[in-house]
Amino acid sequence: MSAGLELERVTLAVAGRAPLIAGLSLVVGPAEIVTLIGPSGSGKSSLLSFLTGTLDPAFEASGRIRLDGKDVTDLPPERRRIGILFQDDLLFPHMTVGENLSYALPLSVSGRRLRRERILAALAEAQLLGFEDRDPATLSGGQRARVAVLRALLAEPKALLLDEPFARLDQALRAQFRNFVFEHARARGLPMLMVSHDPADAEAAEGPIITLETGGAELSREQPAAHGRQPRKSIR
Numbered sequence: 001m002s003a004g005l006e007l008e009r010v011t012l013a014v015a016g017r018a019p020l021i022a023g024l025s026l027v028v029g030p031a032e033i034v035t036l037i038g039p040s041g042s043g044k045s046s047l048l049s050f051l052t053g054t055l056d057p058a059f060e061a062s063g064r065i066r067l068d069g070k071d072v073t074d075l076p077p078e079r080r081r082i083g084i085l086f087q088d089d090l091l092f093p094h095m096t097v098g099e100n101l102s103y104a105l106p107l108s109v110s111g112r113r114l115r116r117e118r119i120l121a122a123l124a125e126a127q128l129l130g131f132e133d134r135d136p137a138t139l140s141g142g143q144r145a146r147v148a149v150l151r152a153l154l155a156e157p158k159a160l161l162l163d164e165p166f167a168r169l170d171q172a173l174r175a176q177f178r179n180f181v182f183e184h185a186r187a188r189g190l191p192m193l194m195v196s197h198d199p200a201d202a203e204a205a206e207g208p209i210i211t212l213e214t215g216g217a218e219l220s221r222e223q224p225a226a227h228g229r230q231p232r233k234s235i236r
Helices: 044-052 097-104 112-125 139-153 169-185 199-205
Strands: 003-012 021-026 033-037 059-067 082-085 160-163 192-195 209-212 218-223
Touching: 003 044, 021 033, 021 044, 021 059, 033 044, 044 059, 044 082, 044 097, 044 160, 044 192, 082 139, 097 112, 097 139, 112 139, 139 169, 139 209, 192 199
Parallel strands: 033 192, 033 209, 082 160, 160 192
Antiparallel strands: 003 021, 003 059, 209 218
């Protein structure tokens, strides 16, 4: 059994059409970041939807998904323990910052006092202590982004997917937020699969890169040359 996130011969296609992704197999190890790049329509975001269990019914999908050796392919989204961050923070506007974070806490974290302690500890970790009663609409873009990350991590995922969560941020804030996400996810040993169009994201990830082509052909899997690391085995 493999530690981390494992995809085994995953194929995605719209019914009656050629596969967007055909027979993709890979393992993302603990604290590792694998970057998916490719043009629009190559199936990157659809692959993330398949992993979270939210793939549009118009798609046909096959293959297996394993987390730390456990097959989660047929589990409902809420039981897979796969977190995801999007371009938009998707905070609930009718909830305070603290309520947004509380919503993510597992039911196993019971009791008002313990749940509040977890929320305050998370806010302190993000240098947002004292923001628990704030309306999300009063936060800056960077603050909202950090709250979104905290909410994803408080759900105690075993893997984290990143669907271009840095794309809407300016360059200075982008680098700062990217480091925040990578640091906190790696500290928890989470395998990460990231979709990005920005070479700087892939370079900062310091992990393998998978390039997808429209129509399902995979072009390459390589490590960023800037870090001098060797590519792992080619994916079949």
